[in-house]
Amino acid sequence: MTLETVKPVIMECVSCGLCRANCPMLEDVKLESATARGKLIICYSLLTGNLQLSAKVAERLFQCTACKACTEVCFSMLDIPKVVEAARSVLVEKGLVPKTIRDMLISTMKYGNPWSQPKERRTNWLKDLEKLNLKILSDKEKTETIYFVGCTPSYDHRCQEIAKSIVKVLSKVGVDFNILGNEELCCGDSALRVGEKGLFDMLAEKNLENFKRHHAERIVTTSPHCYNTFKNEYPVENAEIEIQHYTQFLADLIDKEKIKFSKRLNKMVTYHDPCFLGRYNGVYEEPRKILESIPGLTLIEMDRAKKNSFCCGGGGGRMWMEETSDTRPSLNRAREAVELKPDIIVTACPFCLINMQDAVKVINKEKEVQVMDIAELVKKAVYDENKRVKTRFQPSE
Amino acid sequence: MGWERLEKIVGKENVILEDIDLLCYARDLTPYVFKPKAVVFPLNTQHVSEILLWANKERVSVTPRGSGASFTGSSLPRNNSILLDMSKMNNIKEIQPENFLAVTEPGVNVDKLNKHLRKFNLFFPHDVGSHAVSTIGGMAASNAHGHHGLKYGPIRNWIRSLEVVLPTGKVIRTGSKVLQSNCGYNLTQLFIGSEGTLGIITEITFNLAPIPPHKGTIGLFFNDLENAINIVPEIIKSGANPSAIEFVDKTALESVNNVENLGFPEAEAMLIIDIEEFYRDLLEERIKMVMDVYSKFKGKKFQVATKENESEKLWKPRLDIDIAMAKKKPGYREVGLAIADPCVPLSKMSHVINEIRYIFAKHNIVSGILAHAGVGIIHPAIFIDVNDKDQWRELKDAEKEIVDVVLKAKGTITGEHGIGIVKIPFVEMELGETLNIMRQIKAIFDPNGIMNPGKLALDVKVRDSPEHIAFQNYYMD
Numbered sequence: 001m002t003l004e005t006v007k008p009v010i011m012e013c014v015s016c017g018l019c020r021a022n023c024p025m026l027e028d029v030k031l032e033s034a035t036a037r038g039k040l041i042i043c044y045s046l047l048t049g050n051l052q053l054s055a056k057v058a059e060r061l062f063q064c065t066a067c068k069a070c071t072e073v074c075f076s077m078l079d080i081p082k083v084v085e086a087a088r089s090v091l092v093e094k095g096l097v098p099k100t101i102r103d104m105l106i107s108t109m110k111y112g113n114p115w116s117q118p119k120e121r122r123t124n125w126l127k128d129l130e131k132l133n134l135k136i137l138s139d140k141e142k143t144e145t146i147y148f149v150g151c152t153p154s155y156d157h158r159c160q161e162i163a164k165s166i167v168k169v170l171s172k173v174g175v176d177f178n179i180l181g182n183e184e185l186c187c188g189d190s191a192l193r194v195g196e197k198g199l200f201d202m203l204a205e206k207n208l209e210n211f212k213r214h215h216a217e218r219i220v221t222t223s224p225h226c227y228n229t230f231k232n233e234y235p236v237e238n239a240e241i242e243i244q245h246y247t248q249f250l251a252d253l254i255d256k257e258k259i260k261f262s263k264r265l266n267k268m269v270t271y272h273d274p275c276f277l278g279r280y281n282g283v284y285e286e287p288r289k290i291l292e293s294i295p296g297l298t299l300i301e302m303d304r305a306k307k308n309s310f311c312c313g314g315g316g317g318r319m320w321m322e323e324t325s326d327t328r329p330s331l332n333r334a335r336e337a338v339e340l341k342p343d344i345i346v347t348a349c350p351f352c353l354i355n356m357q358d359a360v361k362v363i364n365k366e367k368e369v370q371v372m373d374i375a376e377l378v379k380k381a382v383y384d385e386n387k388r389v390k391t392r393f394q395p396s397e
Numbered sequence: 398m399g400w401e402r403l404e405k406i407v408g409k410e411n412v413i414l415e416d417i418d419l420l421c422y423a424r425d426l427t428p429y430v431f432k433p434k435a436v437v438f439p440l441n442t443q444h445v446s447e448i449l450l451w452a453n454k455e456r457v458s459v460t461p462r463g464s465g466a467s468f469t470g471s472s473l474p475r476n477n478s479i480l481l482d483m484s485k486m487n488n489i490k491e492i493q494p495e496n497f498l499a500v501t502e503p504g505v506n507v508d509k510l511n512k513h514l515r516k517f518n519l520f521f522p523h524d525v526g527s528h529a530v531s532t533i534g535g536m537a538a539s540n541a542h543g544h545h546g547l548k549y550g551p552i553r554n555w556i557r558s559l560e561v562v563l564p565t566g567k568v569i570r571t572g573s574k575v576l577q578s579n580c581g582y583n584l585t586q587l588f589i590g591s592e593g594t595l596g597i598i599t600e601i602t603f604n605l606a607p608i609p610p611h612k613g614t615i616g617l618f619f620n621d622l623e624n625a626i627n628i629v630p631e632i633i634k635s636g637a638n639p640s641a642i643e644f645v646d647k648t649a650l651e652s653v654n655n656v657e658n659l660g661f662p663e664a665e666a667m668l669i670i671d672i673e674e675f676y677r678d679l680l681e682e683r684i685k686m687v688m689d690v691y692s693k694f695k696g697k698k699f700q701v702a703t704k705e706n707e708s709e710k711l712w713k714p715r716l717d718i719d720i721a722m723a724k725k726k727p728g729y730r731e732v733g734l735a736i737a738d739p740c741v742p743l744s745k746m747s748h749v750i751n752e753i754r755y756i757f758a759k760h761n762i763v764s765g766i767l768a769h770a771g772v773g774i775i776h777p778a779i780f781i782d783v784n785d786k787d788q789w790r791e792l793k794d795a796e797k798e799i800v801d802v803v804l805k806a807k808g809t810i811t812g813e814h815g816i817g818i819v820k821i822p823f824v825e826m827e828l829g830e831t832l833n834i835m836r837q838i839k840a841i842f843d844p845n846g847i848m849n850p851g852k853l854a855l856d857v858k859v860r861d862s863p864e865h866i867a868f869q870n871y872y873m874d
Contacts, residue, residue: 011783012723012730015424017466021529031418038421045420056417073529075719303512
């Protein structure tokens with residue numbers, strides 16, 4: 001991808017500055033270069049030769065979480081993250097990417113995940129699960145529904161709880177589904193967002209091969225990033241496979257009265273919309289429907305909710321960058337959430353969960369408010385932890 | 398260039414000198430590019446005072462900026478100015494609900510202010526198109542006027558008092574915090590709309606209003622433009638007390654209707670009328686008043702909304718034209734130049750709109766006409782391919798003809814956005830000798846001419862200079 005390919009979008013920007021509203025990087029950095037307008041001016045200047053590629057250009061162009069808050073308020077609804085991606089692809093070619101991003105890319109290429117973890121440990125999170133109706137697909141085995149766990153819920157200790165909760169709920173309900181096990185590969189979201197299109201294409205090809213080999217009709221994802229990538233970024237052949245985020249899948253099961261809640265959770269919660277679920281795909285109602293279905297749970301909304309939700313700072317490859325500022329997006333969002341004095345900040349994205357949990361600690365509110373994923377709440381409300389059975393599933397080492 | 402002095406005043410982190418960052422402050426909605434020498438973030442009035450004292454002594458020009466959302470180039474740093482970004486002076490200093498009064502610093506965003514005011518059941522009702530980013534200081538300096546200006550007027554009607562730093566560094570206070578003051582010249586009004594050419598506003602004291610809980614929107618569709626305009630004074634006379642009467646022409650209506658599948662009827666023109674009331678039955682009564690007038694105009698196509706999402710839908714033809722045109726005319730983008738906001742007498746509106754449409758058709762310019770019809774402000778939304786020199790030339794020709802039509806109709810070239818850079822060639826045509834009086838006033842406050850140079854036609858007569866144009870194929874004046 002080159003900047004020339006996105007020149008029409010760059011030229012269409014009228015520099016009105018509306019993109020300043022709700023921009024998580026502007027609230028942090030405070031400079032116009034953090035905004036979409038600033039980035040398009042930088043890109044236009046690169047195109048016209050008024051600016052040359054440099055480490056400083058790279059620094060500014062990596063100050064974007066791809067949250068699409070700018071697109072939401074833009075008079076012309078310009079797809080700014082696509083321009084940033086194109087600009088970053090030029091930086092990648094020139095080797096002008098931050099070190100932590102480079103490490104992430106190397107890991108993704110080498111291990112198939114951005115966490116620098118060996119492939120064979122991808123299913124370690126299953127070890128302590130009890131006997132569940134869960135199968136890891138063998139080579140050419142057919143399946144209707146693949147639960148695509150994702151890299152972060154596979155390797156990150158905290159986020160493994162989301163995957164475990166999803167598996168427990170689906171098993172409890174009796175849904176027939178499978179996982180890819182160690183065969184699962186990164187969806188490529190982070191590689192794509194930081195401009196490594198070649199790596200992304202390779203991952204997409206391999207993942208699609210996997211889906212086709214198992215004749216998958218539906219992919220259910222933990223992460224909104226995987227969900228969005230499969231749904232909107234993969235080649236058209238993928239259109240025959242139904243892609244769902246797990247909140248959509250669970251909401252549907254609630255609608256069909258297949259999920260029955262056995263416990264009351266008398267808690268006040270506020271829901272943080274993940275950008276790649278909400279703004280990217282318009283999935284606002286299903287997560288709320290699930291929360292409102294859980295007996296005893298009270299949902300209170302933040303001012304910035306749904307299409308105006310404020311990014312946690314984890315998208316667009318920013319998850320792999322050092323964040324030390326006192327006004328970084330996750331801290332600003334956590335401060336906004338705790339103003340409502342909820343018992344729990346709930347989200348539906350592994351990146352959001354990690355960022356918000358960290359932020360709550362940094363602002364010293366961890367004793368007052370928990371951070372949880374919707375899946376964990378559903379599991380709490382449906383799953384009776386006291387009735388344990390032996391496992392017949394042996395995860396690979 | 399004495400940056401150390403600035404760094405000493407505001408701290409090193411608040412003086413921006415990196416070329417790449419400065420470049421990002423060089424643009425707004427106009428075709429102009431003016432890169433500042435430095436961007437400085439003052440944190441308080443004392444900072445502004447010390448900066449101006451230094452700048453005046455060193456003869457460095459200073460341009461203040463809110464969020465840079467101007468349509469006119471008013472906050473672009475001409476003449477190698479330093480840019481004072483006021484966004485970090487963003488404290489809401491005082492709310493006195495019992496006196497319907499607020500005191501804020503200039504960098505407060507109007508939406509954030511209104512969010513804060515909700516707990517008092519009060520609001521600041523100036524919903525300019527860029528309300529999501531607009532600052533109170535920027536709105537005061539450009540005398541902003543929102544969509545609901547028919548009821549609430551321009552911002553100048555709401556400001557009681559200002560704290561202003563003069564180019565000498567002296568801090569003055571204008572007006573009074575009470576509702577009425579007749580104590581001497583009204584300097585408050587002089588600074589409002591002065592676009593930073595006289596001094597820098599560092600504190601604003603202004604009125605607040607109670608929030609009307611009941612709102613309704615009426616969409617009226619017309620088979621001819623004249624009826625859509627002629628009904629406006631009749632609706633005002635009816636006593637329905639609308640807060641907005643907005644006009645949308647056929648092109649704009651059709652474009653948005655088609656692109657967004659809104660299902661509105663085909664029409665030559667549409668009016669969007671907002672009514673805000675404190676009692677539900679009063680709202681219904683007022684809606685009926687409008688419908689009675691409409692029936693006298695033999696109108697049959699209408700929609701009434703009393704729910705927020707329904708109102709939003711009725712407003713779409715007025716607000717979403719850029720989204721629609723981006724899809725309808727790829728490669729085209731909105732440009733305003735000097736004809737983005739003329740204001741004409743209500744009695745001349747249909748004539749002027751028809752003339753504007755004729756002129757655009759003659760010059761093959763893609764446009765939709767929108768208007769704050771209750772006030773007489775016309776917003777031609779103009780879309781061109783900025784890489785096409787012929788289109789720029791045609792637009793410049795059309796611009797002159799439209800200014801001529803507006804002035805002949807006893808209108809003004811700007812009812813809302815101000816002058817900035819883009820309207821400079823036409824200011825003297827409208828103001829005549831009065832412009833010289835303005836220049837004398839400017840000289841009293843700013844004898845060294847350091848405050849926001851190159852604006853309001855005070856110190857320059859030309860707007861275009863080749864080294865400051867963003868587009869290669871722009872057609873110079």
